[in-house]
Amino acid sequence: MKLKNYHFFKIKGLNxxxxxxxxxxxxxxxxxxxxxxNLSTFKVKFFDGKKVQKILHEDGFQIxxxxxxGFLSQLAIFCTSYGLIAGLVISVLLYGVQAQFIQNIQVRxxxxxxxxxxxxxxxxxSKYKSSIDIQQIEHMINDNFDDLSxxxxxxxxxxxxxxLKNQIIPPEMQSEFSPIVSQYDGVITKISLIQGTxxxxxxxxxxxxxxxxxxxxxxxxxxxxxxxxxAQIYMDVWFEGEATHFDKQVITFRTGKxxxxxxxxxxxxxxxxxxxxxxxxxxxSQQKTIKLCNNNxxxxxxxxxxxxxxxxxxxxSTFEEKQDEIIxxxxxxxxxxxxxxxxxxxxxxxxxxxxxxxxVKYVITANILASGENNENxxxxx
Amino acid sequence: MFNFFDEIKKALKSQxxxxxxxxxxxxxxxxxxxxxxxxCKLSKQQISFKVKGEMIIVEGEDLMLFxxxxxxxxxxxxxxxxxxx
Numbered sequence: 001m002k003l004k005n006y007h008f009f010k011i012k013g014l015n016x017x018x019x020x021x022x023x024x025x026x027x028x029x030x031x032x033x034x035x036x037x038n039l040s041t042f043k044v045k046f047f048d049g050k051k052v053q054k055i056l057h058e059d060g061f062q063i064x065x066x067x068x069x070g071f072l073s074q075l076a077i078f079c080t081s082y083g084l085i086a087g088l089v090i091s092v093l094l095y096g097v098q099a100q101f102i103q104n105i106q107v108r109x110x111x112x113x114x115x116x117x118x119x120x121x122x123x124x125x126s127k128y129k130s131s132i133d134i135q136q137i138e139h140m141i142n143d144n145f146d147d148l149s150x151x152x153x154x155x156x157x158x159x160x161x162x163x164l165k166n167q168i169i170p171p172e173m174q175s176e177f178s179p180i181v182s183q184y185d186g187v188i189t190k191i192s193l194i195q196g197t198x199x200x201x202x203x204x205x206x207x208x209x210x211x212x213x214x215x216x217x218x219x220x221x222x223x224x225x226x227x228x229x230x231a232q233i234y235m236d237v238w239f240e241g242e243a244t245h246f247d248k249q250v251i252t253f254r255t256g257k258x259x260x261x262x263x264x265x266x267x268x269x270x271x272x273x274x275x276x277x278x279x280x281x282x283x284x285s286q287q288k289t290i291k292l293c294n295n296n297x298x299x300x301x302x303x304x305x306x307x308x309x310x311x312x313x314x315x316x317s318t319f320e321e322k323q324d325e326i327i328x329x330x331x332x333x334x335x336x337x338x339x340x341x342x343x344x345x346x347x348x349x350x351x352x353x354x355x356x357x358x359x360v361k362y363v364i365t366a367n368i369l370a371s372g373e374n375n376e377n378x379x380x381x382x
Numbered sequence: 383m384f385n386f387f388d389e390i391k392k393a394l395k396s397q398x399x400x401x402x403x404x405x406x407x408x409x410x411x412x413x414x415x416x417x418x419x420x421x422c423k424l425s426k427q428q429i430s431f432k433v434k435g436e437m438i439i440v441e442g443e444d445l446m447l448f449x450x451x452x453x454x455x456x457x458x459x460x461x462x463x464x465x466x467x
Contacts, residue, residue, distance in 0.1 A: 021420035024450045032447035034424045042447075 005070030007049035013061035177215035196229030241334025
């Protein structure tokens with residue numbers, strides 16, 4: 001058995017055998033070593049130390065050396081170190097006392113945090129936590145600093161944390177409004193003004209980006225006020241689309257025949273090739289590279305090249321044969337340019353003859369809401 | 383529980399001398415004793431102790447009383463001879 005917590009004694013005295021016999025009646029003795037005739041050492045368990053010491057004194061033995069070892073002895077030393085205990089108690093007390101005060105002030109959420117922090121440092125009457133009234137601090141900040149919409153204070157540990165948010169002023173309050181501008185080129189057909197100053201009239205030709213309603217009004221006294229402009233302005237807008245027919249046209253298409261060349265590459269050098277060569281007269285190719293394995297040690301790559309056979313065909317047709325198809329294509333191209341459900345007022349097309357080609361230009365006149373607001377009202381009208 | 387000494391005593395079928403003491407010598411390095419009645423001499427060369435009606439003398443080098451309890455003891459060191467007087 002190895003002793004971890006023990007007392008070690010080195011004793012001097014006569015008739016030590018008698019002493020050991022006496023001690024062993026009640027106490028376990030370990031590692032008894034007779035150094036000289038009247039000098040020996042031994043160990044006892046930690047809790048038997050005091051008993052042994054008492055017996056040694058009673059029997060007139062001289063204790064030359066007495067050592068304690070192990071965690072328990074260290075603990076005993078600590079428990080009997082009154083200075084250390086006093087220091088610890090004082091530290092705990094000091095910590096307890098100073099924990100009752102705030103040491104730091106943190107302001108978050110706004111740009112002028114430093115200014116508010118400085119203000120709080122100079123205006124908080126006491127740093128004692130119990131005497132700090134958070135609500136009062138919040139009111140104090142609110143009274144002395146503008147443009148704040150949210151103030152929340154809290155004591156976290158030894159820090160007074162104040163969270164702030166700036167006031168967000170809506171555009172109406174800021175008196176900064178944008179005018180209504182036209183989104184299209186066209187002719188104004190109908191105006192329904194709600195508020196603002198109108199800058200156009202029915203029949204005017206308008207360009208894209210032109211101001212339709214100014215964000216201001218003038219009252220009967222001649223004073224000018226800024227206001228959010230509101231109006232529904234409808235205008236006729238022309239949309240154009242075209243399609244071209246060629247009298248002689250060469251079409252190239254894939255026949256469906258293909259061949260595939262596969263090679264394995266390593267560091268740019270070809271490692272393997274399946275030897276398949278393309279023997280088509282006309283072809284197009286697609287190349288795909290795949291990593292064979294994901295490690296960087298041997299980055300093998302498979303390069304697959306697929307050749308598709310192509311064939312060309314010359315198609316000769318007259319515009320008259322394809323006229324309806326081309327006009328419809330031009331109309332579809334034109335309709336693609338119209339955003340939503342505008343009222344189509346008129347449709348027309350022109351045929352332009354060229355050398356070996358005929359172009360159809362399709363024009364749609366639509367009545368749309370040009371003021372930039374949503375088209376829901378217009379949709380209801382239709 | 384199995385006791386090595388009891389098993390030997392049973393095998394010998396004699397109770398006259400089996401109640402005195404037990405000694406076991408392990409490789410001449412450790413001597414375990416049961417039934418001692420107190421040590422008589424303690425030195426690095428010789429440790430002697432009483433048992434019922436007899437005395438045991440252990441001789442050797444660097445002898446140490448490794449453990450001493452009321453009835454048992456353990457001697458460590460280079461044990462040369464164990465003599466019963």
